[in-house]
Amino acid sequence: MDLPILKSNLKQAIKEAICIIGLATFLGLTVNLFHPKSIKITNKRSSLNFVPDTIIAQDLPGVSFTIDSVNDFEKENSIERPLFIKTAEVLQLITNNHALLLDARSKEEFLTVHIPGAESLPYKNLSEYKTKFDSLPKNLWLICYDDEPSYALAELLAYELIRQGYKLVAICTDGLTGWKQSGHELTGKDSRKYAK
Amino acid sequence: MQNKIWNKFILVLKWLVAVIFIFAGVSKILNPDVFARDIDNYRIFSYFLVTIIAIVLPWLEVLCGVFLIFGKWQKGAAVTLLILAFMFLVAISSAMARGLDITCGCFTMTTEVTKVGYLRLAEDMILFGIIILINFKILSKI
Numbered sequence: 001m002d003l004p005i006l007k008s009n010l011k012q013a014i015k016e017a018i019c020i021i022g023l024a025t026f027l028g029l030t031v032n033l034f035h036p037k038s039i040k041i042t043n044k045r046s047s048l049n050f051v052p053d054t055i056i057a058q059d060l061p062g063v064s065f066t067i068d069s070v071n072d073f074e075k076e077n078s079i080e081r082p083l084f085i086k087t088a089e090v091l092q093l094i095t096n097n098h099a100l101l102l103d104a105r106s107k108e109e110f111l112t113v114h115i116p117g118a119e120s121l122p123y124k125n126l127s128e129y130k131t132k133f134d135s136l137p138k139n140l141w142l143i144c145y146d147d148e149p150s151y152a153l154a155e156l157l158a159y160e161l162i163r164q165g166y167k168l169v170a171i172c173t174d175g176l177t178g179w180k181q182s183g184h185e186l187t188g189k190d191s192r193k194y195a196k
Numbered sequence: 197m198q199n200k201i202w203n204k205f206i207l208v209l210k211w212l213v214a215v216i217f218i219f220a221g222v223s224k225i226l227n228p229d230v231f232a233r234d235i236d237n238y239r240i241f242s243y244f245l246v247t248i249i250a251i252v253l254p255w256l257e258v259l260c261g262v263f264l265i266f267g268k269w270q271k272g273a274a275v276t277l278l279i280l281a282f283m284f285l286v287a288i289s290s291a292m293a294r295g296l297d298i299t300c301g302c303f304t305m306t307t308e309v310t311k312v313g314y315l316r317l318a319e320d321m322i323l324f325g326i327i328i329l330i331n332f333k334i335l336s337k338i
Contacts, residue, residue, distance in 0.1 A: 002336070009271055009335040016272020017279075020263065024255035032251045037229045039251060043244040150237045152299045159230060 082144070082158035082169040087178045090143055099141035101172075104153040113188035115145065115179050123157040133164065141168045147176040206333045209326050214261040216323070217277065220302055221257030228254070234301025238287050239294075256280070264330075274331045281324040288317050 032038045085093075093099035094117065101118035103110045110120040121129055121144075136142055142161055144154040154171045161169045172178070180186060224231040232250035235241065241249065256276065263273035288300060291312045300312050 005337075006335055009337070010275075013271035013275040013335065016269040017276045018272075020259050020269060020272050020276055021252075021256060024259050025252050027259075028251040028253075028255040031225070031255075032228065035228060037227065039228050039232050039247050041244070041247045041251070043242065150299075152234075152237065155233060156230065156299070159227075 082155070082162060082171050084173050085143065085170045087172065087174045087182050087184070090172050090174075090179075091184070093141050093143070097140075099143050099170075100137060102136075102142055102144045102157065103176075104144050104146045104157040109147070111188060112190045113176070113186050115176065116185055116187045118145070121157060123153045123160070126157075126160065133160075136161070136166065138166060138168070141170055142166055143170045143172050145172040145175045145179075149175075149177070151175055203333075206330060210264055210330050213277065213323070213326055213330060214264040216261075217257040217264075218261035221254040221261065224250075224254035224301075225258070231301055234299055237299070237301075238291055240287060240290065253280075271334055274327070274334045278324075278327045278331050281320065281327050285317070285320050285324055288312050288320060292317065 090099065090101070094101070101115050102121045103114050103118045104121065104123045106122045106124060107120050110118075110122070114120070119132075121132060126133060142158075144157045144161070145151070146153040148154075151171055151173055154175065158169045158171050174182070176186075228250050231254065232246055235249055236243065236246045257280070260273040260277045260280070263269045264277070284302075292314075300316050302316070
């Protein structure tokens with residue numbers, strides 16, 4: 001290998017790389033201005049959007065009322081993303097029959113242990129669950145959960161649901177672990193083992 | 197003859213890498229919010245840097261892929277991809293070392309989620325190796 005050629009090529013490569021990075025920065029920032037899912041450049045993490053207290057606290061009289069409330073809340077806060085809720089809020093919604101829990105993990109993991117009343121909707125095999133995915137109730141909160149601290153699968157599932165047109169979508173940030181730690185009942189093949 | 201075959205082999209690899217990066221970049225451009233969350237989950241950068249990376253990196257991937265295919269600024273594209281692949285390797289290794297159970301954020305458009313793990317690490321190492329070969333070929337050319 002010819003060292004001088006390599007050196008000169010490397011110099012040229014660095015110059016070109018700087019141009020490419022500059023172009024990418026320009027394109028990225030410009031497109032971000034008009035992108036429907038644009039990111040706000042900030043140093044502050046956006047605080048989690050918990051389901052508004054006004055909706056949770058009320059003993060919701062009807063479904064249409066819930067959707068209107070959420071629509072108003074979305075309009076006021078420009079929210080086009082799932083809301084984030086904790087175990088306590090999930091319990092309230094479930095007790096009042098205003099929510100359906102969706103387990104974003106694999107079917108196998110779901111069968112091993114899950115939250116009672118939850119339905120399995122594995123994000124990794126979503127195409128196999130198309131019928132179920134398309135026919136979820138639109139009058140209930142769809143609460144996604146998994147067992148990761150980063151609730152990555154639940155979040156991805158929640159975004160898919162929103163893209164599909166579902167409006168009442170939330171992510172239980174505590175997930176299965178939080179549910180277990182707060183001493184609530186679990187069900188499934190190995191639920192006893194997990195409950196310990 | 198052998199040289200010709202070698203050149204063709206490198207050309208195929210170049211196209212393969214370019215297509216992978218263009219696809220990865222486009223999927224991230226379409227879902228910048230999900231990609232930002234994925235980067236944030238690595239807990240390496242401040243949130244300010246996360247937002248900048250989420251905006252710029254996908255375009256960098258797409259541009260490098262396109263330049264690699266069309267030949268313009270090919271050397272720059274190859275070196276940039278080498279740096280990117282190295283950064284991905286470091287990020288995945290660091291996440292694994294810290295026991296983070298997160299999705300890698302490589303392709304945000306696909307429904308098939310790849311979690312950070314040995315398989316992901318092996319895939320990235322292979323990709324890194326291929327990009328080294330491409331760089332070797334491009335940078336040693338007169």
